[in-house]
Amino acid sequence: SAHTGTSLLHQDTPPVPSVEEDPEPAAVDKVRLNICVDLQEVLQEHKMSLRRRCEHVTEGSDEAGGGTLLNRIYTELYITEGHSGEADVQHEVMHLETASKKSLHDTPIRCQDIFKALPEQQRAIRVVLTNGVAGIGKTFSVLKFTLDWAEDRENQDVSVVVVLPFRELNLIRDEQHSLLTLLHVFHPTLQKVTAEQLAVCKLLFIFDGLDESRLSLDFTNREVVSDVSQKSSLDVLLVNLMEGNLLPSTLVWITSRPAAANQIPPKHVDRLTEVRGFTDGQKEEYFRRRISDEERSSTIISHMKTSRNLHIMCRLPVFCWITAAVLEHMLTTEQRGELPKTLTDMFSHFLLVQTQRKKNKYHEGPETSPQELTEADREVLLKLGRLAFEHLQKGNIMFYQEDLEQCGLDVTEASVFSGVCTHIFRRECVMFQKPVYCFVHLSIQEFLTAVYMFHCYTNRNTEVLKKFVGEDYGYMSLDVFLKRVLEKSLRSRNGHLDLFVRFLHGLSLESNQRLLKGLLGQTENSPEIIRKITNHLKEKKTNISPDRSINMFHCLMEMKDLSVHQEIQEFLQSENRSEKKLSGIHCSALAYILQMSEEVLDELDLKNQMWVQITLTDCAACNLSGCELSETHCEAVASALKSNPSHLKHLDLSENKLQDSGMKHLCGFLENPYCSLKTLRLRGCSLSEISCDPLNSALKSNPSHLKHLDLSNNKLQDSGVKHLCGFLENPDCSLKTLRSGIICDSLNSALKSNPSHLTHLDLSCNQLQDSGVKHLCGFLETPDCRLETLGLWSCSLSEISCDSLVSALKSNPSHLKHLDLRGNYKLQDTDVKQLLDLVESPDYRLEILRSVEGSISLCCFQQFSTKHSLVSKQRSRVSCKPAASQ
Numbered sequence: 001s002a003h004t005g006t007s008l009l010h011q012d013t014p015p016v017p018s019v020e021e022d023p024e025p026a027a028v029d030k031v032r033l034n035i036c037v038d039l040q041e042v043l044q045e046h047k048m049s050l051r052r053r054c055e056h057v058t059e060g061s062d063e064a065g066g067g068t069l070l071n072r073i074y075t076e077l078y079i080t081e082g083h084s085g086e087a088d089v090q091h092e093v094m095h096l097e098t099a100s101k102k103s104l105h106d107t108p109i110r111c112q113d114i115f116k117a118l119p120e121q122q123r124a125i126r127v128v129l130t131n132g133v134a135g136i137g138k139t140f141s142v143l144k145f146t147l148d149w150a151e152d153r154e155n156q157d158v159s160v161v162v163v164l165p166f167r168e169l170n171l172i173r174d175e176q177h178s179l180l181t182l183l184h185v186f187h188p189t190l191q192k193v194t195a196e197q198l199a200v201c202k203l204l205f206i207f208d209g210l211d212e213s214r215l216s217l218d219f220t221n222r223e224v225v226s227d228v229s230q231k232s233s234l235d236v237l238l239v240n241l242m243e244g245n246l247l248p249s250t251l252v253w254i255t256s257r258p259a260a261a262n263q264i265p266p267k268h269v270d271r272l273t274e275v276r277g278f279t280d281g282q283k284e285e286y287f288r289r290r291i292s293d294e295e296r297s298s299t300i301i302s303h304m305k306t307s308r309n310l311h312i313m314c315r316l317p318v319f320c321w322i323t324a325a326v327l328e329h330m331l332t333t334e335q336r337g338e339l340p341k342t343l344t345d346m347f348s349h350f351l352l353v354q355t356q357r358k359k360n361k362y363h364e365g366p367e368t369s370p371q372e373l374t375e376a377d378r379e380v381l382l383k384l385g386r387l388a389f390e391h392l393q394k395g396n397i398m399f400y401q402e403d404l405e406q407c408g409l410d411v412t413e414a415s416v417f418s419g420v421c422t423h424i425f426r427r428e429c430v431m432f433q434k435p436v437y438c439f440v441h442l443s444i445q446e447f448l449t450a451v452y453m454f455h456c457y458t459n460r461n462t463e464v465l466k467k468f469v470g471e472d473y474g475y476m477s478l479d480v481f482l483k484r485v486l487e488k489s490l491r492s493r494n495g496h497l498d499l500f501v502r503f504l505h506g507l508s509l510e511s512n513q514r515l516l517k518g519l520l521g522q523t524e525n526s527p528e529i530i531r532k533i534t535n536h537l538k539e540k541k542t543n544i545s546p547d548r549s550i551n552m553f554h555c556l557m558e559m560k561d562l563s564v565h566q567e568i569q570e571f572l573q574s575e576n577r578s579e580k581k582l583s584g585i586h587c588s589a590l591a592y593i594l595q596m597s598e599e600v601l602d603e604l605d606l607k608n609q610m611w612v613q614i615t616l617t618d619c620a621a622c623n624l625s626g627c628e629l630s631e632t633h634c635e636a637v638a639s640a641l642k643s644n645p646s647h648l649k650h651l652d653l654s655e656n657k658l659q660d661s662g663m664k665h666l667c668g669f670l671e672n673p674y675c676s677l678k679t680l681r682l683r684g685c686s687l688s689e690i691s692c693d694p695l696n697s698a699l700k701s702n703p704s705h706l707k708h709l710d711l712s713n714n715k716l717q718d719s720g721v722k723h724l725c726g727f728l729e730n731p732d733c734s735l736k737t738l739r740s741g742i743i744c745d746s747l748n749s750a751l752k753s754n755p756s757h758l759t760h761l762d763l764s765c766n767q768l769q770d771s772g773v774k775h776l777c778g779f780l781e782t783p784d785c786r787l788e789t790l791g792l793w794s795c796s797l798s799e800i801s802c803d804s805l806v807s808a809l810k811s812n813p814s815h816l817k818h819l820d821l822r823g824n825y826k827l828q829d830t831d832v833k834q835l836l837d838l839v840e841s842p843d844y845r846l847e848i849l850r851s852v853e854g855s856i857s858l859c860c861f862q863q864f865s866t867k868h869s870l871v872s873k874q875r876s877r878v879s880c881k882p883a884a885s886q
Contacts, residue, residue, distance in 0.1 A: 039197055043160060046189040050161065051150040054143045074144055075286045075317070077137045078276045079109050079130075081118075093133075093313070093443070093499050111141040112154040114273055115204075115251055125270045127242055130255045132275035134211075134397065134442040135318035138255040141275060142208050145253075158251065159201035162187060166213040167398050167436045169234055173215055179228040179237055179246055195228045203250045205241060210256035210263060212398045217263050219243070242268050259494060277315035286320045291328060300327045307341045309557070318441045322350050329353045343499075344506025344558050347447040348515045354424050355381070378518050383409045384425055385452025385519075388445040389464075392500065397445065399437040424448075443499060450503035451519055457481055458521030478508060478523055479532035486540075486555070490548050498551045506558035508533060534561045538585045553588040564589045621650035625681070629653065634662030641669040649676065654683035654710070663691040667698035676705045683739070684713040689720025699727040708737040712762065716740070725750035736760060739791075751779040755786065762791035764820065770800040780808035786815050793850075794823030799831035806834045813844045820850040 057070045107118070114128050132138045142163065148154040149161050164186055177185070180198065184191045215235040225232050225240040228247065232240075240246045242254075242264065254264060266272075278286060284301050291297040304310050304323060313319040326349045330339060340346040355377050387399065387407040396403075404410075425439055439445040456464045457478070469484045476484070485504060489497035506512060508530065513520050537552045556564055568589045571580060582590065624637070634653075641648060658666070663685070669675060691714075699706060721740060727733055728750035737760040740747070751758060763776070773792070779785060792801075801824075809816060819835070821827060835849060 039159075039193070039201070042190065042192050046160065046187065047150045047152075049187070049189045050146055050163070053163075054147040054150065057140070057143060070140075070143055070147055073289065074140065075278065075282050075289065077111070077141060077317075078279050078282065079111055079114075079141070080274055080276060081107060081109055082272060082274065109273060111145050112148055114145075114253065114271065115155070123270065126244070126249070127252045127269050128254070128271045128273060129261060129264055129269045130253065130273045130275060131258050131261050132255070132277075133316070134257055135316040136275045136277045137317050138275050139208055140317065142206055142253075142255060146206070155204075157202060158204045160190070160193075160203045161206065162190075162203060163206045163208065165208045166211075166215070167209055169207075170212070170214045170398070170400075171434050171436075173234055176231045176233060177237065178231045179241065181231070182234075182237065198228055198247065203247060204253065205250060206253045206255075207238065208255050209398075210254055211260035213260070213263075219265050219268070278317060278320065283311075283314045283320060286317065287324060290321075290324050296328060296331050299331060300324065303327065303339050309343055309554075310341070310346065313343065313443075316441070319443070322346065322441070326350050326353055342506055342558050342560065343443075344447075344503050344509075344512055347444065347503070348507075348512045350444075351381075351424070351447070351451075352515060380409075381448070381519060382452060382455060383407050385448040385455065388439065388448040389452045392445060392449050392496065395496065397438055397442055401435065404437060446499045447503050449500050450507055451516065453485070453500075453504060454507050454520050454523075458523045477532075478525065478529050479536065482508065482533055483536050486537075486552070489551070492548070495548060495551070498548070498554075501551065502554050502558045505533065505537075505555040509559060530559070534559060538564060538583070540584065549584065549588040550592050552585060553592055556585075565593070568593055620648065622648065623652045624656070625652045625654040625683075627656060629656035629658060629662070634658050635665040638665040638669045641675075650679040651677060652679075652681040653685060654681045656685055658682070658685040658687070660688055660690040663687055664694050667694040670695070670698035671701045673702060675702055678705060679708040680706060681708075681710040682714070683710050687711070687714040687716065689715075689717040689723070692716055692720035692723035696723045696726045699724075699733075700730055703727060703730045703732040704734055706733075706735060709735060710737075710739040712739040713765065718746075722746040729753045733757065738762070739764075745775050748775040748778045751785075752782050755779060755782045755784045757786070759786055760789040761787055762789075763795065764791045764793035764823075766795055768792070768795040768797070770798055770804070773797060773801040774804050777804045777808035780805070780816075781811045783812060785812055788815055789818040790816060791820045792824070793820045796826070797821065797824040798826040799828065802827065802831040802834050809835075809844070809846075815845065817845050818848045818850075819846060822850045 055070055057068060057073070114130070115125050117123070117125055130138060130141070145154070146161055146163060149156070149158060162183060164182070168186065172185070180193075180195055183193065183198075215238070217235050217239055219239055219242075222239050223232060223236050224245055225236060226245045237246070241250065242252055256263075283304070287297045287301050287304075288294075291300065300323065304314055310323065314323060323346065326346060327339060330337075330349070330353075340349050384407075387404065387409065390407065391397070391399065391403065424444060425437065439448070453464075453468070455461075457476075460475075465481075469481075469488065482505060485497075486501055489495075489501045492498075507516070507520060508523075508525055510525050513523065513525065534556060537556050540552060553564065564585055568586060571582070571586070571590070572593070574580065627633075629637070633656075637653075641651075653666075656662075663682075670677065670680075724740075725746045728735065728738075728747070731754060733754055734757045736757055738758060739762040763772075766772075768776075772795070780787065780790075795801075805819075821832070832849075835846075
């Protein structure tokens with residue numbers, strides 16, 4: 001090795017001197033030096049072993065003798081620090097769709113650099129958790145990191161990289177091990193490494209695939225283990241390693257699908273990263289590197305771009321491989337049919353391409369009949385479908401021998417499949433040559449689940465159908481069957497059945513049934529039945545999350561019904577959008593189109609429409625006032641806004657009963673560092689003082705953007721407003737307009753501490769009384785106060801308030817232009833006359849004074865100079881609206 005022993009030592013270990021040096025004996029820890037020398041040969045052997053494991057990879061299959069050099073096919077992935085959204089409550093394909101439109105604010109980070117702190121980060125990074133949906137490239141990132149280390153390219157400050165996939169740990173989950181024996185078992189090249197040697201090494205443990213784990217990680221009630229030689233259960237060892245009880249300086253890298261990532265408490269994670277797959281440019285690079293024929297690769301890239309769904313799915317490297325396999329096969333055979341445009345089309349062709357691949361007789365076309373599957377192929381695929389179906393409901397994506405046997409799959413049959421399924425279902429030989437099985441991608445598991453369920457329907461497998469649908473089967477027409485399955489999927493919070501339901505609707509089309517005739521069987525799909533299915537999707541009324549609603553629109557797209565999509569395009573082009581009513585399916589379509597649009601809608605006004613859950617990520621301004629929103633709706637709005645918070649600048653949720661629980665959901669959006677909201681109106685939202693604490697916390701964490709805040713007509717109380725003062729006192733707070741129902745000593749103090757930004761303050765329609773105005777005057781007297789508009793309409797004020805206002809304005813006369821005192825019926829001519837006297841001075845800028853009819857006499861009126869105006873209004877006991885000029 002060209003590297004000296006210093007790279008093998010822990011970072012705190014003294015460096016090994018060169019032969020020319022003659023150091024003092026105390027300067028070198030001889031024990032550690034000897035340990036390091038002994039380790040050199042062992043660790044170099046370990047590097048060679050890892051290099052052999054990582055340098056060849058297989059895309060999709062695990063055929064004996066197969067594989068490609070990783071460095072030849074590896075395309076750089078888009079990885080960012082942080083986490084992009086609520087993937088734990090949405091199907092991962094929906095997460096892809098949201099992320100595909102996301103403004104990429106995050107700084108990209110190379111997988112090789114995930115333990116390197118950014119310049120502004122002071123603390124060391126010890127534990128990294130990497131999120132990413134299935135097939136997005138997490139394992140390839142681990143392989144690339146490990147290979148670069150093993151080839152002495154990157155991260156040479158790390159002495160030992162230890163890769164421990166959870167799928168392999170599952171095989172010994174019932175055994176007792178120490179950390180040392182765990183290394184020996186999984187990496188035989190390290191069997192000579194002792195506990196003393198580990199103590200001087202800088203180690204990196206990589207735990208790949210937390211979502212595949214069948215261990216139970218308990219960070220609350222666990223045994224403390226600090227000795228690398230102490231035996232314990234695997235879950236206890238892993239928890240102690242992550243917490244730093246075992247080898248405190250050891251680096252830990254965990255990868256996981258988003259839904260499983262919450263098993264690791266955030267306090268134990270120093271850096272959260274997310275693999276977001278391929279960017280548009282990286283997709284094209286992949287196809288051009290994989291397909292040498294330039295004309296074919298260009299055709300495939302062009303076709304991919306014509307279908308938004310296919311284009312989005314190609315963020316997944318594995319789906320790029322599926323797309324290339326299908327389209328290249330169709331372009332190089334006698335296939336003359338239309339290239340697939342929907343996901344169901346693509347997976348139907350992929351299934352046949354792979355099952356017929358070695359037989360070289362897949363010639364499906366508009367004028368030829370599809371090749372029939374052999375009985376052996378059909379039987380194996382249906383058994384795989386059963387496996388997919390049963391474990392999709394359990395959330396399992398990795399399978400072991402006992403799982404296959406329960407579905408009637410013989411291990412020998414599963415490993416060979418008569419040459420049928422080598423690219424659909426794969427076997428991976430792991431520790432002790434024990435096999436682990438999985439589908440090439442979760443979406444293939446979901447597609448085969450749909451195939452199996454459709455087969456059960458056509459063959460009237462009442463036992464399976466009754467268990468899944470949850471009622472006596474009897475005989476159902478196809479439209480009723482799909483209706484029952486859809487209703488079950490809509491009850492899922494995390495949408496684990498969403499893609500399965502899309503595929504099931506896509507399989508109802510005759511074209512796909514013709515392709516997969518040997519698997520699906522015969523069913524009725526007359527135009528009348530298809531019309532009933534699409535009508536049900538269009539007319540379904542439901543109070544569910546946006547993701548579940550949008551999936552119904554996707555089901556229509558899989559059935560190639562474009563009517564709703566076309567109607568929404570017409571709606572967006574209309575000049576009078578606010579006057580039109582939208583149905584539930586139309587709003588789902590609008591939500592999806594806004595997500596996918598390359599442009600930002602200037603304004604979306606739903607004030608006159610019935611409420612439906614809709615994604616708001618691509619609107620600059622949205623008016624949802626008076627739309628009868630509930631807490632559930634507020635959760636949906638907040639979730640949608642958090643997925644891409646940067647576009648929305650103005651949000652009006654006034655006159656909705658959001659209540660405190662709804663406000664809590666909204667705060668999750670407000671505290672997002674990319675939220676750049678300028679205007680937030682929450683007038684009359686049934687908020688109490690409870691809402692003020694989370695609102696203050698959210699605004700304090702992201703204070704610089706908000707300019708206008710309306711909290712009027714809510715029961716905030718003094719205690720509630722006191723909570724908000726933390727935000728107002730923040731030096732980064734740049735609020736210009738505040739409408740609130742309370743003025744108290746705390747609010748006055750907050751405004752005094754940060755007075756220069758606020759120019760409009762409306763405290764109308766509240767029982768401020770004279771004591772409240774007295775507090776306010778402390779702010780008005782502040783030399784840095786720049787207030788231009790003050791609303792004190794209907795606040796039960798008397799002449800005492802006028803005295804206080806006059807005194808305050810005399811001390812700081814140059815800014816206030818508009819003063820509204822309407823509805824304060826105790827005020828007399830003599831009271832208001834004091835304010836009128838001030839306008840004679842050239843130092844005053846008061847232009848508009850609103851009072852009540854009869855409270856100012858003609859002589860007072862005549863004192864106004866021509867540059868000022870007095871607006872008198874009729875006495876009113878009803879209206880509490882702010883002045884029109886505001």
